[in-house]
Amino acid sequence: MFAAPDSTGVNSVAFALDGRILATAESDRTVRLWNTYSRGTVRSPLQELSGHTAIVNAVAAAGTLLATGGQDDTVRLWRLDPAQPYQRPTLLPRPMRSHSGHIVALHLTAGGRTLLSAGQDGTAALWNLTRQDQPVLRDTLRSPGETFTSAALSADAKHAAYVPTCE
Template sequence: MYLGSGDWQANWENLGRSQTVDHLSLQGMARLLASSSKDNDIRIWDVVLNQTLRVLSGHSASVSCIRWGGEGLIYSASQDRTLKMWRVDKGILCRTFEGHGHWVNTIALNTDYVMRTGAFEAKDCLIDGTALPVTNPQQLKNLALDRYKKFTRNEPEMLVSGSDDFTLFLWSPSTSKKPLARMTGHQQLINQVLFSPDGRIIASASFDHSIKIWCGKTGKFLHTFRGHVQSVFQISWSSDSRLLVSGSADSTLKLWDISARKLIVDLPGHADAVYAVDWSPRGDRVVSGGKDKLEKLSKVQQHVIHTDYYGCSKTVLILPLSMSLNVRLVQMLADSIQCSTRKFRTHC
């Protein structure tokens, strides 16, 4: 397992590993990293000290997805059909959520975007309108906390889960073990769920070739986007919550207008299945990757697309774009960017 940073110096440490790492999730300022593997555990790493802080055990099958909350909590989804909420500082299990009839593949929080961007404003990557970015760690932390509090308005975080049982559940995990809504309509398993950056809408991608949108507060069904002719693997929101991009097994990327409820444009396509897609928090770039071993970086300006192509030696499965100035987990543009890399001894 490797961690890359933005100091642009190559530095490799080989510590070995014995289990496949299935999922990774960075906490806010990127000091803590959560990883899951087929050993059913979640490991919390200090990426500065390069050591394991805690091991969270409780799932009885592989952990498929992890999300950091904004209150020192971690949420996990598993093939054991449950979701769990953990308090990281004490290493304890707070709650287990049941209801799905099959594997839980994906979860998302309504605070994901504000947690991802932290102190940085998407419109210009500046902070509070100042001429230069603030770099003091404590000041960044305070600004990030302020943005989080303004977003939540002292209301509990909302969680949505998607499963192999074709359903989604909407939860208020800090207030109840029971779901707020059971969301049905998909005809095959759910690959991904995402809240819009403003938290108002949930989008879900499915093997049934469709993308559905739902109310982020109530779980009420809003619309189905159709156009893909094979499974939809991943989706990503624009920073203003107006647009959604989707990647599919049919080799295409599609850009959707949420308010108009229509397809805007097909982004330049891949030669094979598109497994990974992400939208930069600034809102001007979409990156995609897939089975054709290509990474494509598309600049989106007023729906005009310009695309650059980058070759990889293997299938591209995940491509998160970071807004942080100091941390880049993705080896996007791997042939032209050298990242400082640390390798962690992982799950046994």
């Protein structure tokens, strides 16, 4: 079992590259990458990634792709290099925008070809990531007046589930 150092600012976690890396989405606008194969207590991250301008709420990983979403209302994509898993991933240049509120949840299909993002604005967006450098918005579900708190996507990307807040 791996535990990242205590932090009150960790909002979401995801394993990447077959469990070699743990990504944490954090309140200080960063995503930290941790070496899960380290022995003993891990005190410092391998990498601190900056690309968001506000709190990072969500992180998801599949294959060589890492997706992050935050309170800047954007989703960012990062490409990991499996040959050099502990090196800094490449931030893909184009932030993905389809929400008018904070991103609260992300889900990637196993192959990293489809991403589901869910927002505080009651919007869920389905993205085609076949060309990771040019994501395409495939579909949007709007549920005005609701805030999504969680989202999941089936492996074949044909079914999506969303959890609205309970008031």
